[in-house]
Amino acid sequence: MSVDRTGDVPLDFGIEPPGPTKTAPLRPIEVLRPRFFDRCPICGDPATTEEHVPPQRLGGTKMTRTCDRCNHGFGSLVEADLVDWFDGALTMPSFQSDAVRGKRQTSRLLMRWTPNGEFVLFPEGRSDPAVSEILAAGDVTLEVSPPDENRLRLALLKSMYLAVCIKAGIPEGEPADRVRAELLAVRNAKRRADVPVSAIARGLTVLRHWGDPIIEESVVLAEVQQETAPILGVLLAGRVFVSLSSTGGEAMPAPAGRLAHRLQVGAPVKGTVASVRPEPPPLQSRRNRPG
Structure with missing residues (x-):
């Protein structure tokens, strides 16, 4: 996937084999600045640790505060898959030949x-x-x-949700409660295989830029023009666009x-x-x- 900034050259959105790519205009709207809460935006416990948004391995900086469990409980469970996807990496490789x-x-x-x-x-x-x-x-x-698609998208859902909190404060209502419930289910999983499938994460629009950051900021409110209508979202570390809305998603394919x-x-x-x-x-x- 590639993306055009209006009046600029195409930007490659992902590691892809040579061939045709789709393009869409990207319009930055607002650079978000750090916002620190007294209580964790995910679980409501006291916010005691500073959190990188997106994860530091993607280039994120400290943008808010969460509790210790919500900050560190996602790393090995879902954020490792996000880092592997972002890096274009295949894990646990083994080689075999007659030699x-x-x-x-x-x-x-x-x-x-x-x-x-x-x-x-x-x-x-x-x-x-x-x-x-x-x-x-x-x-x-x-x-x-x-990388597991469900887990990496859940990691992006967390970053997107925290970006919403940074922009507008901790949201209330049924949609926000559903997002928090899915994030807490991840945090409370005992191991990666126990991470539940997320329809919300599946329904996010996700685009990735491979190369230098489009914008040298951790979190930018932005809009991507798709075929039918613009999609409002956040640009994370200048490289990954995640929509603020979810279509609900089709059934998640079984892990490979x-x-x-x-x-x-x-x-x-x-x-x-x-x-x-x-x-x-x-x-x-x-x-x-x-x-």
Whole structure:
């Protein structure tokens, strides 16, 4: 997805394979300034900690205060998926080929596209030394865990809700109560697998900019012109647009789980970068793959 600022050049909204992109005018309306509450906007308990909006890993700054549980309880449960999605990352990767016995792991993989239409996988940190030997074999099976769409959208729902509070104060009424109930259900989940599916989060309009921030501010009230009508939302850290309204959303697809894919890999560069031929077949669920 790309977006045009009126009278400016197109801005790329996301990591995408080469090809046509959709464009929509983006109109910044108001830069939001920090606003600190005495009680947590999510649960109503005393607000004791300063909160980054959006999460700091996306470039957010301290914009408000929440309680300790609402501040820190979302990190590993949903915000990790948001960071992976934003970074274009695949987690828990394992490589396998006939050249080396067994599966070998790396840190999470960052996917990037080259101008000539190939994509490149970058292990972000340390890797099993045997991975270089596997990649050199050329014919590789890669298994990964992609970001979970429900969880990453719930993380964006939290940032959007806090942005509304910063702009207009803590809202009252049934719609706000529903949002708070869904956020509290996330906070109270014991583990990531227990995070409930959110129809509100599913119905948000989400656009992402890949590159330098559109605006060097944490939270900006903005409007995106879609095909039928403008959509009011917030631009987070100059990179992610989230609508203030939700359509309610269609049924959330089942989590993909582990995905397996056969790759024809080019020569690694210093054992850390592998270029891959373009237009690979779709990833398959491990549960449903042949054999």
